[in-house]
Structure formats: C-alpha cells, structure tokens
Amino acid sequence: MSKHSITIEINGESFTQEVDSRKLLIHFLRDDLALTGTHIGCDTSSCGACTILLNGKSIKACTFFAVQANNQKIETIEGVEQGGQLHPLQEGFHQEHGLQCGFCTPGMIMRGKELLEKNPNPTEEEIRWGISGNLCRCTGYSNIIKSIQYAANKLNEKQEEAA
Amino acid sequence: MIMCKTSKEIGGMGHSLKRKEDARFIRGLGKYTDDVQLPGMLYMDIARSPFAYAKIKSIDKSAAMEIPGVLAVITGEDLKQYNLHWMPTLMSDTQMVLPTDTVMYQAQEVAAVIATDRYIAADAVQALENSIEYEQMKPLIDPHKALDADAPLLRPDKEGRTDNHIWHWQTGDQEATEQAFDEADVVVKEQVYIPRIHVASIETCGCVASYEKAEGKLTVWMTTQAPHAIRTVIALVAGHVGLSEERIRVISPDIGGGFGGKVPVYPGYVIAIAASFLIGKPVKWIEDRSENLQADSFARDYHMTVELASTKEGKMTGLRIKTLADHGYTDAAANPSKFPSGLFSIVTGSYDIPTAFTEMDAVYTNKPPGGVAYRCSFRVTEAVHAIERITDVLAQKLGRDPADLRFQNFIQKDQFPYRSALGWEYDSGDYAPALRKAMDMVGYEExxxxxxxxxxRGELMGIGISSFTEIVGAGPSKDFDILGIKMFDSAEVRIHPTGKAIARFGTKSQGQGHETTYAQILAEELGIPAMHIQIEEGDTDTAPYGLGTYASRSTPTAGAAAAKAAHKIRDKARKIAAYLLEVSEEDLEWEPGKFFVKGAPERSKTIQDIAFAAYTNHPQGMEAGLEATHYYDPPNLTFPFGSYICVMDIDPKTAEMKIRRFVAIDDCGNIINPMIVTGQIHGGLAMGIAPAMYEELIYDDDGNILNGTFMDYLLPTSVETPNWETGHTITPSPHHPLGAKGVAESPTVGAPPAVANAVVDALSHLGVTHVDIPVTPFKVWKILKEKGVIS
Incomplete structure (x- = not known):
C-alpha cells in the first residue's frame, strides 16, 4: 500500500499527514482527526450524512479519497460556528425543529450552506431538489425546509444591514 | 386549544420549548457509537454468506490470518467452545450467532475478523470469503410453500419438528363470527399483502465492546433502544464465562434513529463482545448499509385474507382475518407481548364491530430473521391497513362514501371505555370530530x-381516508414482558440544594427529544424551570432499570413515572414547607413552583427554598435530601387515534403518482410539547408513505436480495415527500397521570392505508378494489393497461 503525504486546510487549520492511498476522506476526518461530526450512513453516496464542503462545493466524503483532497480546503460541521456565533443554518435547525436524532443534520447543514451561497432566495421547490441527495428518516423534511428558509431570511437580513 | 398551567419561564406541559439536545447536534458534537474511539481499539468485520441456503463444507482461516494486522478469525466452531454459537430470541426461538454447519439466508454472518485497522479487516474478510467452501441447497423462499410435502425442513435442530410451521395463534369468537358472516347481507373479501420492509435508520447498528481484564468489567457502547434489557441478556447468556451483571455496563449513546431496528440483539454485537473478552482489547464493529439492509431485522411480511361482513345499510357485523407470517429462518420478532402476533388484535380499529375472529400461522423461510415494528406497536400497522382497506372495499361495494360509512360505524364517544370484540379495553376516544376536522381542512366535498x-375528462385523482386507532405504551405487566422482566419503566429524580435537578430514566431517546419533554413533565409537576432540569438516559451504571424506548411507550410509562416521582417529591416538600412556615401540612396549597398558606398567599415557600432547606434545615427526624424514584406499571395501554386524508393525482398516461395534499388530524391526549409532537407526526407520515409507495425488500427465487443497498431500496427524499398539513383534537387518557398517550407511531400506522385508499379511489370506477402496497407506478400502469386506459 503506498503512502502519501497530504496537506489539507480543514476549517481554517492546516493538517499534514501520511495516509494510505486508499483511505477515504471520511475515515481520515473521523478516525485520524477525530472530526466525528461528519457521519457515515450508507457508503454509497446515497444518503448524504457525510456531506462536507470541498473548496466551497458540497461533496460526499464517503466516496472520496483523502489524497484527492490534497492542497485543498475543506469545511466540516465543526467549522460552521464562527467566533462563538451559530451560523443562521444552525440557528434555523434549532428554531424550526429541523432535527430529531441529529444524525443527518451535519450533512444537511453543509449542503444547505452551499445551496444558500449559490441561491440566496430559494423557493420551497428549489430547496426540496437542493437537499434531495440527503436522506432524513426522522423529520419528514418539512421542518428542514423551514430551517433553510429561516437561514435564507436571516442571511439576507444581514446582507441588507451590511449594505 | 392547548392550555398551559405553567409560565413560559417554567416551561411545563403545552409549551413548544425548543429542544435542549439540539445544542450538540447542530454543532456536530453528538456522540454516536461510531464516534467512540479508545486506545488500542481493534476493528471487527464480518464475512457473510453469498447463498440463501447452503452447507458450510470448510472454512480456511489461513489466507486471512496471514494478512499483517489480523489478530483473529472467529467462526461458529470457536464460539461453540463457549456455548455462544446460538442465542435465544425474544420469541423462545434460537438464532445462530455464527453457524457451525448451515447458512440459512443470504448475507448471514459466517465468520468474523478482528484486525488493527478497518481496512485490514475488510481485506481479511475478502480473503476469508474466498476461503469458505459451500454446498448450495435449494432454498425455501415462498412462505406459501413452506408447508408443502417437498419443502426442505429448515430447522432440524429443533427437537420434534417435522415441518416449517412455527406457531398458530387465534383470537376472537370463531363461532359467532362465522354466524355473523352466514347471516350477513354483504361480505367483502381481499387478499392483502404487507411487504417485508426495513427501518433503515440513517445510522446503522454497531458497538464498541471493551473488556478490562484486570477489573473483569465489560463496557459496551451500543446502538440499542433498550440498554438495561441488553445488560441482563448479556448476563444471562454469558454468565457462565464470568460476565455477571454488576460487571456489565451498557451505554447507549446518541442514537441515529431506531424505529424498532435497534431493539434486537444482532450476532455482530455478541461476536464483538466475545472478541473483546477473549483478546482483552476494545473491539469496534459498525455494520455498513448493505449489511444493515440485508441482515438486520425486517418488518411486516404478512399475507392476509381479510373479510368484512355488514348489513345492506352498511352496519359492520363481523370481521375475519387469516394471516400467513413469513418469519425467516427463526422467530426473532422484537415482540415483548405474550401474544405471538403482538397487538394485531387491534384490527377491529375504530369501529364498533360486534364480533371478530383472526387466526395466523407463522412459518420459516430462508430469509433473514426479525420482525421488528418499523415505528409502530408490534403488528399494529398490518392490522390498521387490513381494517382501513377493507372498510373502503365495503364502501365501494355498497356505493357509499367512505367517510360516511366510517361515521356510521365509529365507536361512539359515550361507549368509552370500550371493550373490543378481540378483548382490548380502549381507554378513550372521540373519532367523529377528528374525521370531520380532517374533511373540513382538506375541503372534502369540493x-x-x-x-x-x-x-x-378521463383524468385520475383519488381521495383516501384512514381513521385509525393505535394501541401503544407497553405495557401492563400482565400482558407484557421481556424474558420475564415486566414492562414497567422508571424515573429517578434528584433536586439539588440550589433548586436545580437531575433526572434519569430507563428509556432511551433516539431523536424523540426526551431531554426536553421529560424536563417539561417535571417542570409541570414541580415548578422548577425545564431548563434547570438535566435529563440522562442510556447508561446502565447510572440510570434506573427500564425496558427502553419503542412502541411509543416512553410517555405512557417513563413519562408517567416522572410525574409519580415528582408527586413523591412534592409530598416531602410539603412537609418541609409546613415546618418552615410553622403551619400544618393541610394548611398548605400547591401551585406550580411553591406552597402557600391557604388564605394567606403571601406566606409561601418556593420549591427552591424547600430544596435548600432539605439539605440545610430539614425537620428533625426527617431524612435529608429531596429525591424520589418511581417504577411505573401502567394499568392499561393508551389508544391514540386520528383521521388522515390523502389526495393523490395519477397521470393516466404514465401512472406517475403525486401526493397533492396530506392532511393529518391526530389525537394523542394531552400534549407535552406541541412542536415536538408535530415533528413526530411529520416524521411518522414520511415513514408511512414510504412503505405505501416506495419500500419493499425483494428476493428472487434463489433467495438473492435484489435491493439491499440505498441505491435500490428507496427511502423517500425531500422531493417525494409532500408538505404535511397537521392538526389535532385532544381526548385525554383517563388512566395516565398526565392524560397523555404515545404519539410518534400513529402516523406510520395511519398513513399507508390513506395512500392506498387514495390510489384505489382514483381507479375505483374501473372496477379496481385493491392494490397492494407499495403502490408503485408500474403496478398502476399495469392496471391502466389491463383496463384499456392505456393502449
């Protein structure tokens, strides 16, 4: 098994480590770096519990090699809260009861983050399609949609205040 | 209208308190089983059978053992030395931990590998799977053929068994029912199949077992809904190797969804525990999704013949059901009742049917074992589907509106408590207002x-109604136990000197929000703000003994225990308050948060004053402290109910189906947290439309599972799921201390027939009377083709 030295910026911090070429990014994050907020639900890119951002784009870390992330930037759920301030998405999931068991929540939040960055005013239909790669077995999705709408409103308010 | 007795600051019952547990989950700081990492931890992986039925000719461990980092390969023969190769099931059957000679279903565990790394373990499994020789046998897949003369005898290990019949069970008055059918003006009959499905919680199952040799103590972090029961089971099964109950600690950390799938004991848990015990190091086993779908307990798989008798005016007079249950190769149903088919006898539903008779036979096949509930009390979804479907069939036969026929046959409000033909005493109900409300909300007439x-115009749309009655809250100890342990549940409440509290429970949340709702119950009863009450569950070293969370039993049992423990605390608090205020106990009155002197409300002591005094200034002769424990054995089950209406549009050319609207009116008695109740309803509705439209575990004739991954087993996504429209009526339970009933499973039970009835309703003018779930576009397309709608 060949080993590779990789350097990845994760949540603003740089990590350099030797990894096996076959090590999946999800195991690198969870087992090697103890960033266990990103979960494994299916191993086949079907459920989205392992969703993270790679250079701002959401990917499923269960079907991505750690070496593929070399010299790139990753954001995980652990990096979403900034300076003790919850992200509007985190707030939204709490306020709108957008989670129950919490297992899919980190993936939903990461996916929601990219969604809102690309489309700050999504319709309900756009949110539904936008998170259709992330499965939730507890909530029936309605409150997840509301949580993302809550965050969209909040982010737009902030934008207006700044302008 | 929900009335609150406490202020928002106290946050008792009826307040939509935001969940306390969210703080960690939204930050990715939940602690699930797979998040547990221990120094020196080893990884376990499992080699599985490619065949549904085969003799194991040989297992060659050498190729796997040669891989650097592999510490052990464990087979059935290895476990046999400790008499651990078989384990008991909850249904007095036996299940292999690892086989010694025969595999009974595809994906069955055959041998386990222990390695220093999960990748090495996976390599070793591959090497091992290539080193097992099998002799294939023709499997028995169709349960209808299980009793044929030429069927293979699947369980020759069971003494005296000459066929694949597991049990026969019947209930009700057969003679009276037959008479009702003989005398009936109208009889309708349908074959109704409730397919084999899987709960598929997003977190799979697994454990980390850590045996510390020096202390002889085993700690197991485990995805279990019932940690105490598991501890006792481990002690009973492994006591002979020195694991006695005081040295076993089961920790059920955060759980990523349970739905009944995390009630059973799976072989993987047992092997991991055995491996840690033998090697003396922590062992982690986390199954992947395919293993979860292919080998863990299934739900349902009932083949029912359903018959309903009525007068020509539409008064139901008798119900008769015959069922064939496919249990796989062992009866490992997670059924804690004394009835082999659980609570199926709720099948008379919301209707005043004078007589009923049901009988069922369970058989073995070469499929995975199980029989879990999939988010319902055991076998209630099957029962509700039977009665709600056949009610629509009767309406169709009589040319009656299905709502109208339901109103005519509902058990009336003044009939409660109602004794059903199959023996249940329904605690409370008022069915007509719920249906009326749903009809108003959806705009039924329009x-x-x-x-x-x-x-x-040749367009297809259907309106499907379901007016279900659930039966939850196991349960009264006369009918419910696990291995003899009665189905009570417990609460232990301690008030600290500063008036804050900690409470521990024998249940275990898997997303239901117990950390919030239990705190609200105690806030209601003690007046201590819910935010000041810490709730803990899931650690058998600290929590009082309980039977866990499933079958919507937490509020009916542990929730009641919390109220009862709070009352004990209040009794002592009254004594302390009387002492502090220098009055007699009878002169005091309670309002949430304080005792005051009758007629002199300015003279009072708050619960916080009293808590402090309990540790600093309590009456002489009284024990210090302020705490109480209560074990609650409910006098009856609770019977939540509701009426759902599904509006379905069907494309007459492609048979594509879309739920246009879904209205759900639920009645779960008094509500602890409306936000959480609504959330539970939403989730249950999604798990209701799932088997109604998408989910089914499919096997071919050779016993190969055809959809054992999330690529093929279709969970509804946000796109298929409609916007839920919910509402409620409130009919308190007369026997529960808070007037509450269980709720989280009502929607799973009530939704499938609403969907199926909507589809049949859309096709009824074509003469269609029944379509089995899942009602897929392909099934409907075939019907449209057959009826000439599609040429």
Whole structure:
C-alpha cells in the first residue's frame, strides 16, 4: 500500500499527514482527526450524512479519497460556528425543529450552506431538489425546509444591514 | 386549544420549548457509537454468506490470518467452545450467532475478523470469503410453500419438528363470527399483502465492546433502544464465562434513529463482545448499509385474507382475518407481548364491530430473521391497513362514501371505555370530530366534485381516508414482558440544594427529544424551570432499570413515572414547607413552583427554598435530601387515534403518482410539547408513505436480495415527500397521570392505508378494489393497461 503525504486546510487549520492511498476522506476526518461530526450512513453516496464542503462545493466524503483532497480546503460541521456565533443554518435547525436524532443534520447543514451561497432566495421547490441527495428518516423534511428558509431570511437580513 | 398551567419561564406541559439536545447536534458534537474511539481499539468485520441456503463444507482461516494486522478469525466452531454459537430470541426461538454447519439466508454472518485497522479487516474478510467452501441447497423462499410435502425442513435442530410451521395463534369468537358472516347481507373479501420492509435508520447498528481484564468489567457502547434489557441478556447468556451483571455496563449513546431496528440483539454485537473478552482489547464493529439492509431485522411480511361482513345499510357485523407470517429462518420478532402476533388484535380499529375472529400461522423461510415494528406497536400497522382497506372495499361495494360509512360505524364517544370484540379495553376516544376536522381542512366535498369532473375528462385523482386507532405504551405487566422482566419503566429524580435537578430514566431517546419533554413533565409537576432540569438516559451504571424506548411507550410509562416521582417529591416538600412556615401540612396549597398558606398567599415557600432547606434545615427526624424514584406499571395501554386524508393525482398516461395534499388530524391526549409532537407526526407520515409507495425488500427465487443497498431500496427524499398539513383534537387518557398517550407511531400506522385508499379511489370506477402496497407506478400502469386506459 503506498503512502502519501497530504496537506489539507480543514476549517481554517492546516493538517499534514501520511495516509494510505486508499483511505477515504471520511475515515481520515473521523478516525485520524477525530472530526466525528461528519457521519457515515450508507457508503454509497446515497444518503448524504457525510456531506462536507470541498473548496466551497458540497461533496460526499464517503466516496472520496483523502489524497484527492490534497492542497485543498475543506469545511466540516465543526467549522460552521464562527467566533462563538451559530451560523443562521444552525440557528434555523434549532428554531424550526429541523432535527430529531441529529444524525443527518451535519450533512444537511453543509449542503444547505452551499445551496444558500449559490441561491440566496430559494423557493420551497428549489430547496426540496437542493437537499434531495440527503436522506432524513426522522423529520419528514418539512421542518428542514423551514430551517433553510429561516437561514435564507436571516442571511439576507444581514446582507441588507451590511449594505 | 392547548392550555398551559405553567409560565413560559417554567416551561411545563403545552409549551413548544425548543429542544435542549439540539445544542450538540447542530454543532456536530453528538456522540454516536461510531464516534467512540479508545486506545488500542481493534476493528471487527464480518464475512457473510453469498447463498440463501447452503452447507458450510470448510472454512480456511489461513489466507486471512496471514494478512499483517489480523489478530483473529472467529467462526461458529470457536464460539461453540463457549456455548455462544446460538442465542435465544425474544420469541423462545434460537438464532445462530455464527453457524457451525448451515447458512440459512443470504448475507448471514459466517465468520468474523478482528484486525488493527478497518481496512485490514475488510481485506481479511475478502480473503476469508474466498476461503469458505459451500454446498448450495435449494432454498425455501415462498412462505406459501413452506408447508408443502417437498419443502426442505429448515430447522432440524429443533427437537420434534417435522415441518416449517412455527406457531398458530387465534383470537376472537370463531363461532359467532362465522354466524355473523352466514347471516350477513354483504361480505367483502381481499387478499392483502404487507411487504417485508426495513427501518433503515440513517445510522446503522454497531458497538464498541471493551473488556478490562484486570477489573473483569465489560463496557459496551451500543446502538440499542433498550440498554438495561441488553445488560441482563448479556448476563444471562454469558454468565457462565464470568460476565455477571454488576460487571456489565451498557451505554447507549446518541442514537441515529431506531424505529424498532435497534431493539434486537444482532450476532455482530455478541461476536464483538466475545472478541473483546477473549483478546482483552476494545473491539469496534459498525455494520455498513448493505449489511444493515440485508441482515438486520425486517418488518411486516404478512399475507392476509381479510373479510368484512355488514348489513345492506352498511352496519359492520363481523370481521375475519387469516394471516400467513413469513418469519425467516427463526422467530426473532422484537415482540415483548405474550401474544405471538403482538397487538394485531387491534384490527377491529375504530369501529364498533360486534364480533371478530383472526387466526395466523407463522412459518420459516430462508430469509433473514426479525420482525421488528418499523415505528409502530408490534403488528399494529398490518392490522390498521387490513381494517382501513377493507372498510373502503365495503364502501365501494355498497356505493357509499367512505367517510360516511366510517361515521356510521365509529365507536361512539359515550361507549368509552370500550371493550373490543378481540378483548382490548380502549381507554378513550372521540373519532367523529377528528374525521370531520380532517374533511373540513382538506375541503372534502369540493374535492369529490373535482374528482367527478376530472373523471368525466378521463383524468385520475383519488381521495383516501384512514381513521385509525393505535394501541401503544407497553405495557401492563400482565400482558407484557421481556424474558420475564415486566414492562414497567422508571424515573429517578434528584433536586439539588440550589433548586436545580437531575433526572434519569430507563428509556432511551433516539431523536424523540426526551431531554426536553421529560424536563417539561417535571417542570409541570414541580415548578422548577425545564431548563434547570438535566435529563440522562442510556447508561446502565447510572440510570434506573427500564425496558427502553419503542412502541411509543416512553410517555405512557417513563413519562408517567416522572410525574409519580415528582408527586413523591412534592409530598416531602410539603412537609418541609409546613415546618418552615410553622403551619400544618393541610394548611398548605400547591401551585406550580411553591406552597402557600391557604388564605394567606403571601406566606409561601418556593420549591427552591424547600430544596435548600432539605439539605440545610430539614425537620428533625426527617431524612435529608429531596429525591424520589418511581417504577411505573401502567394499568392499561393508551389508544391514540386520528383521521388522515390523502389526495393523490395519477397521470393516466404514465401512472406517475403525486401526493397533492396530506392532511393529518391526530389525537394523542394531552400534549407535552406541541412542536415536538408535530415533528413526530411529520416524521411518522414520511415513514408511512414510504412503505405505501416506495419500500419493499425483494428476493428472487434463489433467495438473492435484489435491493439491499440505498441505491435500490428507496427511502423517500425531500422531493417525494409532500408538505404535511397537521392538526389535532385532544381526548385525554383517563388512566395516565398526565392524560397523555404515545404519539410518534400513529402516523406510520395511519398513513399507508390513506395512500392506498387514495390510489384505489382514483381507479375505483374501473372496477379496481385493491392494490397492494407499495403502490408503485408500474403496478398502476399495469392496471391502466389491463383496463384499456392505456393502449
């Protein structure tokens, strides 16, 4: 098994480590770096519990090699809260009861983050399609949609205040 | 209208308190089983059978053992030395931990590998799977053929068994029912199949077992809904190797969804525990999704013949059901009742049917074992589907509106407590207002007009009603136990000197929000703000003994225990308050948060004053401290109910189906947290439309599972799921201390027949009387083709 030295910026911090070429990014994050907020639900890119951002784009870390992330930037759920301030998405999931068991929540939040960055005013239909790669077995999705709408409103308010 | 007795600051019952547990989950700081990492931890992986039925000719461990980092390969023969190769099931059957000679279903565990790394373990499994020789045998897959003369005898290990019949069970008055059918003006009959499905919680199952040799103590972090029961089971099964109950600690950390799938004991848990015990190091086993879908307990798989008798005016007079249950190769149903088919006898539903008779036979096949509930009390979804479907069939036969027929046959409000023909005593109910409310909300009359107009134009739409009655809260100890342990549940409440509290429970949340709702119950009863009450569950070293969370039992049992423990605390608090205020106990009155002197409300002591005094200034002769424990054995089950209406549009050319609207009116008695109740309803509705439209575990004739991954087993996504429209009526339970009933499973139970009835309703003018779930576009397309709608 060949080993590779990789350097990845994760949540603003740089990590350099030797990894096996076959090590999946999800195991690198969870087992090697103890960033266990990103979960494994299916191993086949079907459920989205392992969703993270790679250079701002959401990917499923269960079907991505750690070496593929070399010299790139990753954001995980652990990096979403900034300076003790919850992200509007985190707030939204709490306020709108957008989670129950919490297992899919980190993936939903990461996916929601990219969604809102690309489309700050999504319709309900756009949110539904936008998170259709992330499965939730507890909530029936309605409150997840509301949580993302809550965050969209909040982010737009902030934008207006700044302008 | 929900009335609150406490202020928002106290946050007792009826307040939509935001969940306390969210703080960690939204930050990715939940602690699930797979998040547990221990120094020196080893990884376990499992080699599985490619065949549904085969003799194991040989297992060659050498190729796997040669891989650097592999510490052990464990087979059935290895476990046999410790008499651990078989384990008991909850249904007095036996299940292999690892086989010694025969594999009974595809994906069955055959041998386990222990390695220093998960990748090495996976390599070793591959090497091992290539080193097992099998002799294939023709499997028994169709349960209808299980009793044929030429069927293979699947369980020759069971003494005296000459066929694949597991049990026969019947209930009700057969003679009276037959008479009712003989005398009936109208009889309707349908074959109704409730397919084999899987709960598929997003977190799979697994454990980390850590045996510390020096202390002889085993700690197991485990995805279990019932940690105490597991501890006792481990002690009973492994006591002979020195694991006695005081040295076993089961920790059920955060759980990523349970739905009944995390009630059973799976072989993987047992092997991991055995491996840690033998090697003396922590062992982690986390199954992947395919293993979860292919080998863990299934749900349902009931083949029912359903018959309903009535007068020509539509009064139901008798119900008769015959069922064939496919249990796989062992009866490992997670059924804690004394009835082999659980609570199926709720099948008379919301209707006043004078007589009923049901009988069922369970058989073995070469499929995975199980029989879990999939988010319902055991076998209630099957029962509700039977009665709600056949009610629509009767309406169709009589040319009656299905809502109208339901109103005619509902058990009336003044009949409660109601004794059903199959022996249950329904605690409370008021069914007509719930259905009326659902009809008003959906605009029933207008929809019927729209349907008639659309039909005239060749367009297809259906309106499906389901007016279900659930039966939850196991349970009264006369009918419910696990291995003899009665189905009570417990609460232990301690008030600290500063008036804050900690409470521990024998249940275990898997997303239901117990950390919030239990705190609200105690806030209601003690007046201590819910935010000041810490709730803990899931650690058998600290929590009082309980039977866990499933079958919507937490509020009916542990929730009641919390109220009862709080009352004990209040009794002592009254004594302390009387002492502090220098009055007699009878002169005091309670309002949430304080005792005051009757007629002199300015003279009072708050619960916080009293808590402090309990540690600093309590009456002489009284024990210090302020705490109480209560074990609650409910006098009866609770019977939540509701009425759902599904509006379905079907494309007459492609048979594509879309739920246009879904209205759900639920009645779960008094509500602890409306936000959480609504959330539970939403989730249950999604798990209701799932088997109604998408989910089914499919096997071919050789026993190969055809959809054992999330690529093929279709969980509804946000796109298929409609916007839920919910509401409620409130009919308190007369026997529960808070007037509450369980709720989280009602929607799973009530939704499938609403969907199926909507589809059949859309096709009823074509003469269609029944479509089995899942009602897929392909099934409907075939019907449209057959009826000439599609040429």
């Amino acid at each position: 929809l019927r007009k729209e349907q008639a107009e659309k039909r005239a």
